[in-house]
Amino acid sequence: MWNYSEKVFDHFMNPRNVGEVENPDGVGEVGSMACGDALRLSFRLDENDRIAEAKFQTFGCGSAIASSSVLTEMLVGKTLEEAAQITNEDIARELDGLPREKMHCSVMGREALEAAMIDHYKRLGRGVPCHLLQQETILCHCFQVTKDTVRDAIFKHRLEDIEDVTNFTKAGGGCTDCHHDIGDMLRDCWDKIERGEIPEPSGDGLVQLGDMPAAAGAARTPPAEDPQQEIIDKIKELLHNDISVALRNDGGDIEFVRLQDNLVYVRLTGACAACRASDATIKGYVEAQLREFVRDDLEVIEVKQ
Amino acid sequence: MSKSFNMMEGLPPRPEKGVYFDNNATTAVAPEVLEAMLPLLTEHYGNPSSMHSFGAAAGAAVEDARDKIQSLLGAALGNEVVFTGSGSESDNLAIVGTLRAFPDKKHLITTEVEHPAVLGLCRDLEKRHGYEVTYLKVDQDGRLDPQHLRDALRPDTAVVSIMMANNETGVLFDVSALGEIVKEQGSVFHVDAVQAAGKLPLDMQKLTCVDLLSISGHKLHAPKGIGALYVRKGTKLRPLVVGGHQERGRRAGTENVAGAAGFGVACELAAAGIEHENTVVRAMRDRLEAGLLAAIPDSQRNGDPDFRLPNTTNISFEYIEGEGILLLLDRLGVAASSGSACTSGSLEPSHVLRAMGLPFTQAHGSIRFSLSRYNNPDEVEYVIKALPPIIERLRMITPFNANRATF
Numbered sequence: 001m002w003n004y005s006e007k008v009f010d011h012f013m014n015p016r017n018v019g020e021v022e023n024p025d026g027v028g029e030v031g032s033m034a035c036g037d038a039l040r041l042s043f044r045l046d047e048n049d050r051i052a053e054a055k056f057q058t059f060g061c062g063s064a065i066a067s068s069s070v071l072t073e074m075l076v077g078k079t080l081e082e083a084a085q086i087t088n089e090d091i092a093r094e095l096d097g098l099p100r101e102k103m104h105c106s107v108m109g110r111e112a113l114e115a116a117m118i119d120h121y122k123r124l125g126r127g128v129p130c131h132l133l134q135q136e137t138i139l140c141h142c143f144q145v146t147k148d149t150v151r152d153a154i155f156k157h158r159l160e161d162i163e164d165v166t167n168f169t170k171a172g173g174g175c176t177d178c179h180h181d182i183g184d185m186l187r188d189c190w191d192k193i194e195r196g197e198i199p200e201p202s203g204d205g206l207v208q209l210g211d212m213p214a215a216a217g218a219a220r221t222p223p224a225e226d227p228q229q230e231i232i233d234k235i236k237e238l239l240h241n242d243i244s245v246a247l248r249n250d251g252g253d254i255e256f257v258r259l260q261d262n263l264v265y266v267r268l269t270g271a272c273a274a275c276r277a278s279d280a281t282i283k284g285y286v287e288a289q290l291r292e293f294v295r296d297d298l299e300v301i302e303v304k305q
Numbered sequence: 306m307s308k309s310f311n312m313m314e315g316l317p318p319r320p321e322k323g324v325y326f327d328n329n330a331t332t333a334v335a336p337e338v339l340e341a342m343l344p345l346l347t348e349h350y351g352n353p354s355s356m357h358s359f360g361a362a363a364g365a366a367v368e369d370a371r372d373k374i375q376s377l378l379g380a381a382l383g384n385e386v387v388f389t390g391s392g393s394e395s396d397n398l399a400i401v402g403t404l405r406a407f408p409d410k411k412h413l414i415t416t417e418v419e420h421p422a423v424l425g426l427c428r429d430l431e432k433r434h435g436y437e438v439t440y441l442k443v444d445q446d447g448r449l450d451p452q453h454l455r456d457a458l459r460p461d462t463a464v465v466s467i468m469m470a471n472n473e474t475g476v477l478f479d480v481s482a483l484g485e486i487v488k489e490q491g492s493v494f495h496v497d498a499v500q501a502a503g504k505l506p507l508d509m510q511k512l513t514c515v516d517l518l519s520i521s522g523h524k525l526h527a528p529k530g531i532g533a534l535y536v537r538k539g540t541k542l543r544p545l546v547v548g549g550h551q552e553r554g555r556r557a558g559t560e561n562v563a564g565a566a567g568f569g570v571a572c573e574l575a576a577a578g579i580e581h582e583n584t585v586v587r588a589m590r591d592r593l594e595a596g597l598l599a600a601i602p603d604s605q606r607n608g609d610p611d612f613r614l615p616n617t618t619n620i621s622f623e624y625i626e627g628e629g630i631l632l633l634l635d636r637l638g639v640a641a642s643s644g645s646a647c648t649s650g651s652l653e654p655s656h657v658l659r660a661m662g663l664p665f666t667q668a669h670g671s672i673r674f675s676l677s678r679y680n681n682p683d684e685v686e687y688v689i690k691a692l693p694p695i696i697e698r699l700r701m702i703t704p705f706n707a708n709r710a711t712f
Contacts (some may be wrong), residue, residue: 012632016309018702029712033705034665035644036626036654038712040704057704061628061645065702250459 028115321640350709370569431444474608475617484514503575531564
């Protein structure tokens with residue numbers, strides 16, 4: 001039995017703003033029945049461009065319904081600029097917290113909000129201003145490439161322009177909406193490189209293991225005495241022998257991508273890749289295992305691709 | 306549509322004691338069982354292996370319990386019953402114990418719909434111990450084609466492990482017919498009868514094709530923490546737990562005396578209640594199922610309607626997700642379970658329903674009701690009245706319906 005707060009129960013038992021807004025200014029749809037979670041969020045703006053009305057329809061568990069319901073309350077009265085500041089943590093906080101395994105329900109709320117804003121600007125015939133889309137980690141939505149992936153690629157391969165970044169990471173290869181963000185990131189990164197803050201790519205802070213698409217040719221095999229390598233071997237062994245066995249029971253699997261300092265980048269595949277509970281898998285299971293059996297400061301980060 | 310609505314409004318008032326329809330998960334300990342156990346915790350607390358009368362009384366209780374289990378199983382000999390800590394341990398002992406006894410055989414066969422105790426073990430044997438496993442498929446009603454078993458058997462098949470009754474759907478496998486096929490090849494045949502024992506008559510003297518059979522205490526009104534493995538005389542089996550002579554060397558460790566005694570009494574009660582289970586309990590299950598299917602549109606029963614446990618029904622409610630149903634039922638004091646991913650703590654909806662080829666949409670909205678002799682017809686009528694409005698309200702929230710199943 002999940003440990004839901006009273007507030008979650010309240011919003012589940014008395015859902016607010018159920019349904020579809022008539023003549024909406026934006027509609028966002030995320031998820032599917034196959035995923036086990038889906039949300040359609042619609043809103044209408046008043047004459048001052050504030051959200052006058054927001055409604056939801058949710059397929060999902062109690063916490064998904066509660067997250068959607070509370071989000072509609074949070075939206076009313078806000079401008080889109082203000083609404084864009086709402087993070088999934090804010091949604092969870094408003095509910096007095098969610099069980100860790102259920103945090104993905106709040107993420108779905110945030111995703112639907114972004115989808116609704118994108119739809120709104122599409123209706124206006126414009127692209128959505130990038131600063132409204134501040135999903136913490138995703139830079140390129142078309143290919144679900146994270147900011148970390150792009151930043152690491154720029155540092156490691158000394159990428160100079162957007163085309164380089166697209167070639168190495170796929171980021172920016174779709175709708176091109178994120179080109180502005182990639183440009184900002186290139187400038188930031190090169191400032192750091194020129195100030196000498198980022199060691200030469202041969203330095204040992206960045207260990208790349210071959211299976212990043214375009215990086216294969218450039219990848220170096222780290223020297224055997226590298227202390228990082230020892231940790232990597234342990235991580236890979238644990239992933240291969242234990243974690244992957246467990247995930248395969250659920251029709252998924254896991255791949256090691258790379259280790260950077262204490263950050264372990266992994267990629268979920270099969271059923272796990274499409275699963276909205278992947279956060280719970282990553283933090284609640286994979287990270288717990290790695291901390292217990294490899295090193296207790298490791299943090300696991302999922303690379304979506 | 307109103308701005309906010311109350312899910313519970315107008316639902317029938319919660320019955321005082323609640324309604325427990327989750328007996329395939331676990332059962333209430335029968336009062337007679339508890340009564341038999343208490344003196345073994347307070348008075349006759351000796352170690353059965355000890356040379357004093359404290360121990361002798363405990364040892365006698367264990368042997369008495371063994372006789373009662375022998376009787377439920379229709380086993381020829383008491384010492385064919387080995388006590389374990391759970392149904393899962395019984396499954397592990399059966400499969401691993403057989404593989405250790407036949408070190409040259411590297412293949413085993415099971416089905417896609419087994420309990421995780423068997424499936425998880427098989428995946429582990431495959432991945433880490435070099436075994437090859439064949440998982441037999443089932444059809445849309447959860448039935449097994451015996452020809453698939455025949456095709457899968459090989460000279461190096463050490464053990465075939467097949468459940469008698471499915472825990473999620475209640476669908477039965479004809480282990481007698483399947484066992485005959487296994488015996489043609491000469492492999493060991495293990496049957497997981499954890500859900501079947503106590504609900505269906507068993508006769509190990511007639512079921513001669515079954516070598517090993519797992520049962521569990523807490524599924525038939527004994528406490529948790531006690532199980533047993535039937536080991537037919539002459540079956541080669543290596544122990545998992547070593548370091549003691551208990552259970553004739555098949556499972557080391559001081560006996561769970563009180564648990565065993567409770568298990569014995571529970572088996573005695575179950576044997577006496579099998580007819581009740583297959584008449585009264587079955588009739589309640591049938592009424593519940595028919596009442597819900599009639600009252601709720603876009604609902605369907607999962608699994609073979611005829612060849613299944615008398616106490617279980619598994620129903621899918623389209624376009625909604627199981628956890629919400631369970632949470633609302635729980636507010637009314639009604640306990641059931643779901644094949645939805647959100648309730649299991651795992652990532653995926655029920656492997657059983659998926660193996661039957663059910664779309665994810667139906668698996669997510671599936672609810673299992675499992676009854677026992679402690680339920681009554683009033684409880685059935687209560688659930689038939691309470692569930693339809695719950696489903697209707699959840700369907701008012703979902704974006705999906707018959708015309709629109711995806712975005």
